[in-house]
Amino acid sequence: MTAKTQTLAFNARPKLTAGASIVGKREGNGPLGRYFDKVIDDPKMGKDTFEKCESAMLSEAVAVAASKAGMDIFDIGVLLAGDLLNQLVSSAYAARSMPVPYFGLYAACSTMTEALALGAALVNAGHFESAACATCSHFAAAERQYRYPLEYGCQRPPYAQWTVTAAGCSILRSEGDGPALTHATIGRVVDYGITDINNMGAAMAPAAFDTLLAVFDDTGTCADDYDAIFTGDLGRLGGEIMRDLCRERGVELGQRYSDCGEMIFSREQNCYSGGSGAGCSACVLNSYILGKMYKREYNRVLILATGALMSPTTSFQGESIPAVSHAVILENDL
Amino acid sequence: MTAKTQTLAFNARPKLTAGASIVGKREGNGPLGRYFDKVIDDPKMGKDTFEKCESAMLSEAVAVAASKAGMDIFDIGVLLAGDLLNQLVSSAYAARSMPVPYFGLYAACSTMTEALALGAALVNAGHFESAACATCSHFAAAERQYRYPLEYGCQRPPYAQWTVTAAGCSILRSEGDGPALTHATIGRVVDYGITDINNMGAAMAPAAFDTLLAVFDDTGTCADDYDAIFTGDLGRLGGEIMRDLCRERGVELGQRYSDCGEMIFSREQNCYSGGSGAGCSACVLNSYILGKMYKREYNRVLILATGALMSPTTSFQGESIPAVSHAVILENDL
Numbered sequence: 001m002t003a004k005t006q007t008l009a010f011n012a013r014p015k016l017t018a019g020a021s022i023v024g025k026r027e028g029n030g031p032l033g034r035y036f037d038k039v040i041d042d043p044k045m046g047k048d049t050f051e052k053c054e055s056a057m058l059s060e061a062v063a064v065a066a067s068k069a070g071m072d073i074f075d076i077g078v079l080l081a082g083d084l085l086n087q088l089v090s091s092a093y094a095a096r097s098m099p100v101p102y103f104g105l106y107a108a109c110s111t112m113t114e115a116l117a118l119g120a121a122l123v124n125a126g127h128f129e130s131a132a133c134a135t136c137s138h139f140a141a142a143e144r145q146y147r148y149p150l151e152y153g154c155q156r157p158p159y160a161q162w163t164v165t166a167a168g169c170s171i172l173r174s175e176g177d178g179p180a181l182t183h184a185t186i187g188r189v190v191d192y193g194i195t196d197i198n199n200m201g202a203a204m205a206p207a208a209f210d211t212l213l214a215v216f217d218d219t220g221t222c223a224d225d226y227d228a229i230f231t232g233d234l235g236r237l238g239g240e241i242m243r244d245l246c247r248e249r250g251v252e253l254g255q256r257y258s259d260c261g262e263m264i265f266s267r268e269q270n271c272y273s274g275g276s277g278a279g280c281s282a283c284v285l286n287s288y289i290l291g292k293m294y295k296r297e298y299n300r301v302l303i304l305a306t307g308a309l310m311s312p313t314t315s316f317q318g319e320s321i322p323a324v325s326h327a328v329i330l331e332n333d334l
Numbered sequence: 335m336t337a338k339t340q341t342l343a344f345n346a347r348p349k350l351t352a353g354a355s356i357v358g359k360r361e362g363n364g365p366l367g368r369y370f371d372k373v374i375d376d377p378k379m380g381k382d383t384f385e386k387c388e389s390a391m392l393s394e395a396v397a398v399a400a401s402k403a404g405m406d407i408f409d410i411g412v413l414l415a416g417d418l419l420n421q422l423v424s425s426a427y428a429a430r431s432m433p434v435p436y437f438g439l440y441a442a443c444s445t446m447t448e449a450l451a452l453g454a455a456l457v458n459a460g461h462f463e464s465a466a467c468a469t470c471s472h473f474a475a476a477e478r479q480y481r482y483p484l485e486y487g488c489q490r491p492p493y494a495q496w497t498v499t500a501a502g503c504s505i506l507r508s509e510g511d512g513p514a515l516t517h518a519t520i521g522r523v524v525d526y527g528i529t530d531i532n533n534m535g536a537a538m539a540p541a542a543f544d545t546l547l548a549v550f551d552d553t554g555t556c557a558d559d560y561d562a563i564f565t566g567d568l569g570r571l572g573g574e575i576m577r578d579l580c581r582e583r584g585v586e587l588g589q590r591y592s593d594c595g596e597m598i599f600s601r602e603q604n605c606y607s608g609g610s611g612a613g614c615s616a617c618v619l620n621s622y623i624l625g626k627m628y629k630r631e632y633n634r635v636l637i638l639a640t641g642a643l644m645s646p647t648t649s650f651q652g653e654s655i656p657a658v659s660h661a662v663i664l665e666n667d668l
Contacts, residue, residue, distance in 0.1 A: 004411075006435045008461045049651055078520065085645065086420040088440050092523060092643035096656045101340045101520030103448060104440040104643070104658075106422050114437060118452060125459045127342045145647075186412060186435030189426060309426035309438070311419065313479075317383055322430045324438075 006186050006211070007218035008117060010124040013180035014131075016116075016293075016330060017173045019286030020065035022057045024139065024165030027275075027283065030265045035287035036166075037064050043140060043165065054083065054138035054167075055090040059097060061167035062132050065286070069130070069171040073098050076171075077128030080115040082106045083136050084163075084278050085145060090136055100132075108307030109204075109233050110187065111135040112168060112282040113326040117184030119172045120328070129174050136167035137277030146197070146312060160198040161235045161276035164264060168282025170290075179293045179301075179330040183219055187211045189309065191322040197315050200276055201238020201261075204306040207323035208234065209245040211304055215327050216251075223253055227298040230289065232281035232305030232325070233261035235273035260284035281305040289330075299332040340520050340545070341552035342451060344458040347514035348465075350450075350627075350664060351507045353620030354399035356391045358473065358499030361609075361617065364599045369621035370500075371398050377474060377499065388417065388472035388501075389424040393431060395501035396466050399620070403464070403505040407432050410505075411462030414449040416440045417470050418497075418612050419479060424470055434466075442641030443538075443567050444521065445469040446502060446616040447660040451518030453506045454662070463508050470501035471611030480531070480646060494532040495569045496605035498598060502616025504624075513627045513635075513664040517553055521545045523643065525656040531649050534610055535572020535595075538640040541657035542568065543579040545638055549661050550585075557587055561632040564623065566615035566639030566659070567595035569607035594618035615639040623664075633666040 021036045028039030038060070045053045058081065066073050079098055081091035082105040095102040107114040112135045119131030140150055142163040148154045172181060190210050194203040208231045216222055223229065223246075234242055239259040246253050260281045261274035285303060292298045304327040310319065355370045362373030372394070379387045392415065400407050413432055415425035416439040429436040441448040446469045453465030474484055476497040482488045506515060524544050528537040542565045550556055557563065568576055573593040580587050594615045595608035619637060626632045638661040644653065 008456070051647060051651065082440065084421075086647060087418075087442065087643060087645035089643070089645045089648050092656050092658075093648065093653065095523040095658075096525050099522055102523050102658060103452070103520065106416065106438040106440050108421065118437070121455060121459060121461065122342070125455060127455065186437065188433055189429040189436050191430050309421065309423070311421035311423045313385060313420065314423050314427065317385065319427065322426050324426075324429075324436060 005218045006214040008121055008184045010120050010182055012124045013182060014120045014123040014172045014174055015176045015178045015180055016170050017176040017178040018065050018068035018171045019290040020061045020068060020169050021283035021287040022061045022167045023283050027164055027166055027264055030269060032264055032288050035291055050138050050141040051085060054136055054141050055093045057167035058090050058134055058136040059094040061169040062134050065169035065171045076100045076132045077130040078122060079132045080105055080119045081134040082111040084142055107324055107326060108309055109276060109278045110305040110307030110324055110326045111278045112285060113303060113305040113328050116170060116181060116328045117186060117326055120181040120184060123172050123174050131172045132169055134169035135278040135282045137163050137279035139163045139165045142277060156272060157198050158272055159237045160272045161200055161261060161274055162271035163277035164275040164280040166279030166283035168279060168286040170286055179332050181328055182331045183329040185211055185215045185218060185327040187324040187326045189322045189324050191320055193320045195320045200308045201235040201273055202241055203308050203321035204323040205234050205238045205241035205245060207325040208242055208304045208306045211325040211327050223251055226256060226300050226302045229253060229257045229302045231259045233276040234259045234306055235261040237273045293330060293332060296332060301330045303328050339552045340548040342455055342518045344454050344516055346458045347516060348454045348457040348506045348508055349510045349512045349514055350504050351510040351512040352399050352402035352505045353624040354395045354402060354503050355617035355621040356395045356501045357617050361498055361500055361598055364603060366598055366622050369625055384472050384475040385419060388470055388475050389427045391501035392424050392468055392470040393428040395503040396468050399503035399505045410434045410466045411464040412456060413466045414439055414453045415468040416445040418476055441658055441660060442643055443610060443612045444639040444641030444658055444660050445612045446619060447637060447639040447662050450504060450515060450662045451520060451660055454515040454518060457506050457508050465506045466503055468503035469612040469616045471497050471613035473497045473499045476611060490606060491532050492606055493571045494606045495534055495595060495608055495610035497611035498609040498614040500613030500617035502620040504620055513666050515662055516665045517663040519545055519549045519552060519661040521658040521660045523656045523658050525654055527654045529654045534642045535569040535607055536575055537642050537655035538657040539568050539572045539575035539579060541659040542576055542638045542640045545659040545661050557585055560590060560634050560636045563587060563591045563636045565593045567610040568593045568640055569595040571607045627664060627666060630666060635664045637662050
């Protein structure tokens with residue numbers, strides 16, 4: 001480690017022993033539907049409000065992941081969670097029913113990898129034997145907080161993305177089966193001056209690119225060293241921008257690169273440029289990606305979740321959109 | 335460390351080498367005025383909006399703290415920051431101008447100690463040589479986000495608190511002068527069913543009490559082992575509730591206990607029950623408390639910042655107020 005690295009190396013190789021994903025109906029009907037643990041048909045899960053549903057999804061994702069890891073919720077060493085709702089209320093109200101130490105984190109749609117990075121650091125150092133890392137988002141709750149209530153029936157531009165209704169949770173443990181979380185690369189905040197809040201992909205792609213270069217520099221790896229590379233939720237347009245930025249720097253991502261936002265919905269689902277939201281990379285990682293690692297179809301994977309850090313207030317005040325991308329490397333023991 | 339501890343022990347004893355505090359005029363006129371690094375007279379610091387002022391205060395607190403530690407901002411290993419504004423925009427926009435890895439954190443008014451806990455864990459493990467841990471709040475920005483715009487001239491009940499306009503930053507380093515951050519105890523989310531959003535002290539006191547007992551259990555210490563014990567921003571009423579809760583359990587805090595929210599304003603300043611806000615414990619810690627440690631008037635201090643985790647949305651939806659308190663122990667080398 002040099003003084004200026006962005007990368008944490010976890011020599012004790014904490015293991016991602018279990019992952020869980022709970023998604024909404026639209027996500028369940030998408031191309032990855034069969035990989036998710038649970039699809040909820042009712043967009044409120046029987047609760048009064050979308051926000052309470054989002055929090056309940058997060059609670060359930062943690063409970064399912066703990067159960068898959070052979071643990072009771074009470075056995076979890078520490079919970080690291082965050083979400084898109086103001087004051088991270090989905091996470092706080094979910095944490096209220098879990099008597100475990102709780103860290104609230106916010107990296108917008110890059111919260112899953114921020115949680116994994118810090119969870120791995122805590123488990124790697126022996127501070128906790130296990131860490132639950134979780135995040136979520138809900139289409140209807142996000143729309144009314146960030147844009148307009150659904151009842152307004154607003155039109156969207158074709159490059160807009162669709163906030164995923166999903167929660168994901170990973171259980172990291174000091175011992176156990178599953179891929180090791182070997183490195184985490186912590187993003188810097190990058191702002192290319194995008195002001196269109198419908199164009200998140202363009203705002204976030206430079207952050208993913210900045211972190212990708214840091215991963216390569218800090219770990220001495222290149223694209224060919226990974227079986228697969230995923231960004232979080234750049235969507236179709238943002239994914240193209242990411243490929244272009246890489247190509248300009250001589251990095252050819254090729255077929256090994258996919259974006260979780262592109263993967264989660266088919267074009268026929270009319271979700272414009274694809275999925276977004278903190279739950280997007282969280283549910284794809286904790287279902288499809290982790291499944292392929294458990295089956296050893298992938299042995300080394302790089303995941304760069306991507307977050308746009310503006311708020312409606314900063315947009316009203318004329319600010320551009322800063323973005324961040326935190327990366328984690330997962331590696332099967334050979 | 336047992337499996338169920340809430341406490342991280344930092345055996346490499348990362349040092350709190352410098353702290354900085356920037357406060358508003360009212361805070362500057364309070365009993366601690368002479369301890370702060372800078373008092374801003376203009377509540378917007380020449381910016382367009384209160385929100386932009388809040389972010390600028392945070393940037394300046396980081397710059398001043400780095401400078402006191404003999405560092406350039408570019409030398410900072412990692413920035414851990416959060417604030418009360420939706421999507422933590424004060425922190426994100428401050429981080430945009432700092433080319434360093436950035437973790438966004440949210441524990442409401444307990445964010446300062448969450449940042450110190452995680453910053454200490456990263457420096458203790460050797461992931462970074464230094465960490466800047468920072469948070470802030472602004473009276474006018476908080477009022478219009480959480481309650482009403484100032485122009486409405488709303489009346490407050492006598493037990494209400496006054497959000498502090500302040501930013502604080504601590505620099506943790508693996509080597510250097512200053513007290514060691516020896517332990518951090520991570521709070522659980524506690525909810526005693528308080529629904530009055532003017533009564534934060536009552537909502538947060540049980541969280542501080544829960545974490546205090548965890549500190550004593552996990553570290554084998556008792557109140558007498560500390561030269562001083564501080565809570566973050568319980569205010570006068572919350573501070574009394576904290577003393578009562580302790581007394582019921584046979585813990586007598588005595589004169590060594592103070593609340594930063596009680597300390598920052600005098601009764602004559604008409605701030606009702608006292609100060610609150612993420613900046614409250616941040617500016618008191620990084621001025622008065624740290625100053626007393628540097629002068630060795632205190633050699634071992636326990637700080638329990640306290641956060642209320644609701645949002646206006648959850649309050650409108652009839653939810654009670656969950657709270658969390660993260661604690662850190664600072665100790666001079668003898």
